[in-house]
Amino acid sequence: ERKNAQATGYSVMVLNPNMNYAVCAEEEDDAASDVSCEEREYVEGNESPERHTVYVYDHLITACPAKQLAVVAHSYGGWCMAHLLQERGEILQRLRCIAFTDVDVYFTARAALTPNCLQFLNTRAVNWKRSKRDLDTPIRLRYAQVPCRSAGHEKHEYTTAAAMHSILKFIADAME
Numbered sequence: 287e288r289k290n291a292q293a294t295g296y297s298v299m300v301l302n303p304n305m306n307y308a309v310c311a312e313e314e315d316d317a318a319s320d321v322s323c324e325e326r327e328y329v330e331g332n333e334s335p336e337r338h339t340v341y342v343y344d345h346l347i348t349a350c351p352a353k354q355l356a357v358v359a360h361s362y363g364g365w366c367m368a369h370l371l372q373e374r375g376e377i378l379q380r381l382r383c384i385a386f387t388d389v390d391v392y393f394t395a396r397a398a399l400t401p402n403c404l405q406f407l408n409t410r411a412v413n414w415k416r417s418k419r420d421l422d423t424p425i426r427l428r429y430a431q432v433p434c435r436s437a438g439h440e441k442h443e444y445t446t447a448a449a450m451h452s453i454l455k456f457i458a459d460a461m462e
Contacts, residue, residue, distance in 0.1 A: 296457075297352060301342055303335030303366045339366040340373050347377075356457040357384045360446050364389025364413070371403045378406055383460035385453040386413040387437060388445040391430040407432045412456060414449040416442050422452050 307326040332338040347355070355377070359367040364386045370377065384407070391413065399407070414437035415425055421438030439448035446453070 296356075297350075299342075299346065299350075301339060301363070301366075303338040303363060306332040306335060306338040335362060335366050336369040339363075339370050343370055343374055343377065353380060354382050354461055355380045356382050356460060358387065358446065358453055358457075359384060359389065360387045361389060361442065368399060368403075371406075372399055375400060375403060378402060381406070382410065383457060384411040385449075385456055386411060386432060387449060387453075388416050388442050389413050389432075391415075391427050391432070391434065404431060410460060414445055414453065416440055416445050421449060 307328045309326060329338075329341075331341040357367055367384060367386075408431060411432045413430070413432045413434045415427070415434050416439060417423070417425060417436035418440055419425070419436035419438070421436060423436040425434040425436055427434050435449075435452070437445035437449040439445055
């Protein structure tokens with residue numbers, strides 16, 4: 287789907303905050319290594335998914351010349367995005383929308399977001415949830431502070447791909 291976004295004229299940056307480490311390779315001479323091959327090596331500043339997201343923002347996204355940003359965040363990436371909003375609220379100056387896919391609807395309550403961030407999420411974000419319902423059917427969920435729609439698929443791992451056409455339209459509308 288990255289190619290669809292690029293064909294529309296967007297630049298694309300893909301983050302995977304769930305893979306913020308490397309597993310150490312076993313040394314040929316185990317005695318020469320102080321690190322067990324089972325240990326994880328984290329990139330400095332990337333010791334958690336949330337810290338990885340802030341690190342990428344601080345080092346790559348702030349340097350990006352784009353005047354407008356849009357985010358697609360799947361699953362725990364929604365929590366990482368909420369953490370970024372909490373830590374770097376200035377992103378709202380460039381952020382036009384967030385398309386969440388199958389994100390826990392209670393993440394905003396746990397993130398202690400500012401009223402500005404909550405207003406943004408309520409008006410310029412959508413959470414496409416796994417559902418048997420047709421794509422884009424509104425879903426009313428108690429306590430959800432982000433409008434929810436059906437992703438048109440029941441499986442969590444397929445929600446982004448299933449909703450991609452609607453997500454790209456949502457982003458295009460937000461960029462106008």
